[in-house]
Amino acid sequence: MPRVIQRVLPQLLTLAALMALVSVFFPDFLEITYSDGRLVGPVIDILKRGAPVALLAIGMTLVIATRGIDLSVGATMAICGACSAWAISAGYGLAGALGFAMLAGLAAGLWNGALVAVFGIQPIVATLILMTAGRGVAQLITEGRILTFNHEGLAFFGSGDILGVPMPTLIWVLLGVLVALLVRRTALGLLIEAIGINRRASTLAGINSRVLLIAVYMASGFCAAWAGIVATADIRGADANNSGLWLELDAILAVVIGGNSLLGGRFSIAASLLGAMIIQTIDTGILLAGFPSEFNLVIKAALVLVILVLQSPNLAPRFARIARRRRGTPAAGKLTTREAGE
Amino acid sequence: MIKTLLATAAAVSFGAAAASAQTVGFSQIGSESGWRAAETTLTRQQAEERGIDLKFSDAQQRQENQISAMRSFIAQGVDAILLAPVVATGWDSVLEEAQEAEIPVVLLDRQVDSSEDLYLTAVGSDLVHEGEVAGQWLVDNVGDEECRVVELQGTTGSSPAIKRKQGFENAIEGSDNIEIVRSQTGDFTRTGGKEVMESFLQAEDGGGNICALFAHNDDMAIGAIQAMKEAGVNPGEDVKVVSIDGVPDIFRAMADGDANATVELTPNMAGPAFDALNAYWEDGTTPPKFIQTESRLYTQEDDPEAEYEARKDLGY
Amino acid sequence: MLLTIRSLTKTFPGTRALDSVDFDLRAGEVHALLGENGAGKSTLIKCLTGAYQRDEGELTLDGAPISPQSTLEAQELGIGTVYQEVNLLPNLTVAENLTFGRQPTRFGMVDGRAMRRQAEEMLSGYGVDVDVRRDLGTYSVAIQQIVAIARAVTLSGKVLILDEPTASLDSREVAMLFDVVRSLREQGLGIIFISHFLDQVFEISDRVTVLRNGCRVATDDIAGLERLRLIEHMLGHELEDETREGRHAHVPSDPSERTLHFEGVGRRGLIEPFDLSVGRGEVIGLAGLLGSGRTESAEVLFGIKPTQTGTARDENGEIALRNPREAVAAGFGFAPEDRKTDGIVADLSVRENIALALQARRGWARPISRAEQNRLADHYIDRLDIRTSDAEKAVGDLSGGNQQKVVLARWLAMNPRFFILDEPTRGIDVGAHAEILRLIEEVTADGMSILVISSELDELVAVADRVIVVRDRRHVAQLTGAEVETDTIVRAIAAPDADSDEEAA
Numbered sequence A: 001m002p003r004v005i006q007r008v009l010p011q012l013l014t015l016a017a018l019m020a021l022v023s024v025f026f027p028d029f030l031e032i033t034y035s036d037g038r039l040v041g042p043v044i045d046i047l048k049r050g051a052p053v054a055l056l057a058i059g060m061t062l063v064i065a066t067r068g069i070d071l072s073v074g075a076t077m078a079i080c081g082a083c084s085a086w087a088i089s090a091g092y093g094l095a096g097a098l099g100f101a102m103l104a105g106l107a108a109g110l111w112n113g114a115l116v117a118v119f120g121i122q123p124i125v126a127t128l129i130l131m132t133a134g135r136g137v138a139q140l141i142t143e144g145r146i147l148t149f150n151h152e153g154l155a156f157f158g159s160g161d162i163l164g165v166p167m168p169t170l171i172w173v174l175l176g177v178l179v180a181l182l183v184r185r186t187a188l189g190l191l192i193e194a195i196g197i198n199r200r201a202s203t204l205a206g207i208n209s210r211v212l213l214i215a216v217y218m219a220s221g222f223c224a225a226w227a228g229i230v231a232t233a234d235i236r237g238a239d240a241n242n243s244g245l246w247l248e249l250d251a252i253l254a255v256v257i258g259g260n261s262l263l264g265g266r267f268s269i270a271a272s273l274l275g276a277m278i279i280q281t282i283d284t285g286i287l288l289a290g291f292p293s294e295f296n297l298v299i300k301a302a303l304v305l306v307i308l309v310l311q312s313p314n315l316a317p318r319f320a321r322i323a324r325r326r327r328g329t330p331a332a333g334k335l336t337t338r339e340a341g342e
Numbered sequence B: 001m002i003k004t005l006l007a008t009a010a011a012v013s014f015g016a017a018a019a020s021a022q023t024v025g026f027s028q029i030g031s032e033s034g035w036r037a038a039e040t041t042l043t044r045q046q047a048e049e050r051g052i053d054l055k056f057s058d059a060q061q062r063q064e065n066q067i068s069a070m071r072s073f074i075a076q077g078v079d080a081i082l083l084a085p086v087v088a089t090g091w092d093s094v095l096e097e098a099q100e101a102e103i104p105v106v107l108l109d110r111q112v113d114s115s116e117d118l119y120l121t122a123v124g125s126d127l128v129h130e131g132e133v134a135g136q137w138l139v140d141n142v143g144d145e146e147c148r149v150v151e152l153q154g155t156t157g158s159s160p161a162i163k164r165k166q167g168f169e170n171a172i173e174g175s176d177n178i179e180i181v182r183s184q185t186g187d188f189t190r191t192g193g194k195e196v197m198e199s200f201l202q203a204e205d206g207g208g209n210i211c212a213l214f215a216h217n218d219d220m221a222i223g224a225i226q227a228m229k230e231a232g233v234n235p236g237e238d239v240k241v242v243s244i245d246g247v248p249d250i251f252r253a254m255a256d257g258d259a260n261a262t263v264e265l266t267p268n269m270a271g272p273a274f275d276a277l278n279a280y281w282e283d284g285t286t287p288p289k290f291i292q293t294e295s296r297l298y299t300q301e302d303d304p305e306a307e308y309e310a311r312k313d314l315g316y
Numbered sequence C: 001m002l003l004t005i006r007s008l009t010k011t012f013p014g015t016r017a018l019d020s021v022d023f024d025l026r027a028g029e030v031h032a033l034l035g036e037n038g039a040g041k042s043t044l045i046k047c048l049t050g051a052y053q054r055d056e057g058e059l060t061l062d063g064a065p066i067s068p069q070s071t072l073e074a075q076e077l078g079i080g081t082v083y084q085e086v087n088l089l090p091n092l093t094v095a096e097n098l099t100f101g102r103q104p105t106r107f108g109m110v111d112g113r114a115m116r117r118q119a120e121e122m123l124s125g126y127g128v129d130v131d132v133r134r135d136l137g138t139y140s141v142a143i144q145q146i147v148a149i150a151r152a153v154t155l156s157g158k159v160l161i162l163d164e165p166t167a168s169l170d171s172r173e174v175a176m177l178f179d180v181v182r183s184l185r186e187q188g189l190g191i192i193f194i195s196h197f198l199d200q201v202f203e204i205s206d207r208v209t210v211l212r213n214g215c216r217v218a219t220d221d222i223a224g225l226e227r228l229r230l231i232e233h234m235l236g237h238e239l240e241d242e243t244r245e246g247r248h249a250h251v252p253s254d255p256s257e258r259t260l261h262f263e264g265v266g267r268r269g270l271i272e273p274f275d276l277s278v279g280r281g282e283v284i285g286l287a288g289l290l291g292s293g294r295t296e297s298a299e300v301l302f303g304i305k306p307t308q309t310g311t312a313r314d315e316n317g318e319i320a321l322r323n324p325r326e327a328v329a330a331g332f333g334f335a336p337e338d339r340k341t342d343g344i345v346a347d348l349s350v351r352e353n354i355a356l357a358l359q360a361r362r363g364w365a366r367p368i369s370r371a372e373q374n375r376l377a378d379h380y381i382d383r384l385d386i387r388t389s390d391a392e393k394a395v396g397d398l399s400g401g402n403q404q405k406v407v408l409a410r411w412l413a414m415n416p417r418f419f420i421l422d423e424p425t426r427g428i429d430v431g432a433h434a435e436i437l438r439l440i441e442e443v444t445a446d447g448m449s450i451l452v453i454s455s456e457l458d459e460l461v462a463v464a465d466r467v468i469v470v471r472d473r474r475h476v477a478q479l480t481g482a483e484v485e486t487d488t489i490v491r492a493i494a495a496p497d498a499d500s501d502e503e504a505a
């Protein structure tokens, strides 16, 4: 356990620092009250609003660990949200709505995984296809409008709460814990890391890297499905145009803030989830602080930059390496990688 | 969408049959929002009512597609072209081609940067005016009471966001009792409206300090209404809600007493356009360069249920 | 003195890789740097060329202090280097790799024709047939190594450093390299040569420096230095029995008792169909020149390149070998030639690398417990004498030879019934070399069958029960019993009509 804490310590410190910063601008930030049987407060809002990115980040962490990337999760979210709204309006009931959404997410993942693992297309290109086409698919399902529904059961996944804790929060925490247990209590985590670091060597060691890759993209699609369900349930309608728009980038950012390398290999889901909360704290903090909205993106970018710089003790050698690689021989850059990566 | 495709096919194949009727080409931006879908539906309806043969082309957000659609309309020798331009620049040459072919072009909803001589007229709403109507409603309804307003802006930097905000501020300028206390962007989306409203509620004493909400579009207002309900605030009563656009769901909210007023941005841009074209065809009357559509205010008194029914099948 | 190093110290977390090392290089000499795996040879080179930043120590070149911050800076000072692991860019062409950083330009643009001409010139002395326009990655490790050497030679104005350059070269190529090295020596360059092949060291060097555990233990003229004394310096003790002494009776298994049969397996363009039967506990050697089809035979047997013809079967019937996973499931193991790209998973720990194949065979749902992994790791670290600060160290941070041992450990941990070893002792020091050959005897005594591919014929002679000779992508001969001798193998490799039994091998 202390090992896990040690791994996520930078993220925890960042989060604490951010919360302190927001408290300066909004003194009641940490206040949590209990009213009408639910917890209320900015921190609770963060835990709830951060759900879609947190959910996407779970799957994205796995994909990135295999040295891939999944740009399609935002569009997949829209598709799955549309499926659930459509299913509920078509009378398939709650189970139907969740089932269709999850199936759609798995199917999207299967598509991506097949392109990457079977046809050998670069992940960024392979998932770009669904990223651009996916929203069109979602629009076909919603017929271009916001498909609203009136079903308290489904809406519960967006705005309900159990013992005062918002459902979206419960969902991402639960899925995060489940996936983390799944990869760490079995050998999946090790095998995923191995194919991310050296797929050739891993395949030669007898790892079924093809199936594993497909499974990882499907896991990402599954997480996107839940993100889509939460987003759709939240506004009681599927907005094919806007649901999950650009969230793939926030998800990738969450993974990176979580200290996971885009070059694959070692990963920590807990750290990515903290990364998602860091992003949401920034977003919510900006809203609470009440600056003019023109500053939103600038403030966010500046904070993210500061976080990434501070979390990277290797910054200096890494810069040196990039400079060396720019000017120097191929040999120069590669050799130092190991040392700098330490 | 499938409907659209079929209709396109129909328009293309049967167009030639109705030889005597006027033929009008319509280059639509796409179907990126419900409002746009409704505009398409209404344009078709209006054309049908007037016996005009409409050739429809969906540009899927791309100017190249619009330009080639226009060239093909010109080649087919249509009697007029309706254009909802996706961007403001780059239209000069194709508009000149239309002019040479003596085909009048009417711009719908959005403007272009080209010279005014190149098109017959532009039909659209006045965004500043919309904001003013919304603001005026608030002024008329709060009386002398102190009123702290929160504002949900559209996408930062977009012209509807800038102009609607400006109009609203113009309207409340003389009323010192009305003050915008918080203003943030909700990106024109329901999720955005809900998330930002939640933060407003946190910041303003759980909503106790808020007297009214002004949202730059209905979708954000609908999201905000949900946020208020979930926070135990009663929208429409505790917090007055006024927004712009007039999408069906806001009428539903008004019928439920959750929203108070909306300013309609009518999707019926084609009606005034066809009127102007008819006059032009008949005796060459040139319309003014800008035909402003009505920005009508709807409140809970205007039978919102009926308005909802009238709109719900337009494709919003 | 051309180059002097004084009190060079470098520590890594958990390891003092260099401890106050002194080293001198004269102009016009070949100075060999020797030591066990993990002694610190490569680290010394990397500190010298700025690839690593040293903790302490002074470097002088031509009497002036230098402190290169990058390998580029070292190159500009006239120090050209071939690193132990080929570090060129496989997806660039040979010509681009050779001229990288100094491409000839014309009107500010890279001049492709001049670049190719220059590249061809650089390679001309090495007698290799290479199309410089092709991607480097399409060539064998040996050719890549030669390209790296050619590049370093051109870059070195004063000092040339060769870190195990001959590991993947055959004797002909080594001879050519040595010709180049001698002529550079005559031109007055100082050359640092690292190798575990003592014969080569004696052949080419003027002086040797021996490192042990990061400390310099001796510097001597080669003339008059005894081989055994040198080994003693390296190991810190006498070598118990050097490879050659461990003579082995070549007893091929009785054909009727062979349990694993490959019939007519082959793949067009790679290796012609061949038959192979293996008995329990038998060691089969595979000899041939580079590119003759040795590695390709192994790849076909292990399912890396699926067979187009033929079948494999054992006592229980046919075995599917369509991919490595099926091969592993059938109890095969394969330690590849190129450990960096095909062997190690660099960022994973020694423990995880050792457990990897076993884990893959058990499937993801049945993880090997941490305790069991630790036990495996400790066992093999001990048994193969893997020099690492602990089992949690990333494999990529081990010395080259120790990485090789980890790859071997991975397969031994799985206890395969048929183990294919492609150049198993590449980059491994004399002590460990003997150790590994002993290990092969041990595991075969327990029933494991082994196929060894090696360019070192001595090694084959030492361990193999029979030797199959490969030429031009065909298995052309099989040598058994007394025929398993270095000269017979050489003759079989060279002559199309050597006096060996042309048994259907």
Ligand SMILES: Nc1ncnc2c1ncn2[C@@H]1O[C@H](COP(=O)(O)OP(=O)(O)OP(=O)(O)O)[C@@H](O)[C@H]1O
Binding pocket: A338, A339, C012, C013, C015, C016, C017, C035, C036, C037, C038, C039, C040, C041, C042, C043, C044, C084, C387, C388, C389, C396, C397, C398, C399, C400, C401, C402, C427, C429
């Ligand atoms: N980047 C690194 N991080 C941590 N330890 C390292 C690193 N590089 C080398 N070492 C350690 O330093 C020691 C010396 O390694 P080095 O590569 O210099 O050995 P070597 O003499 O070249 O061995 P070999 O003959 O196997 O190539 C080893 O114990 C190795 O584990």
Ligand SMILES: [Mg+2]
Binding pocket: C041, C042, C043, C084, C399, C400, C401
């Ligand atoms: Mg080394």
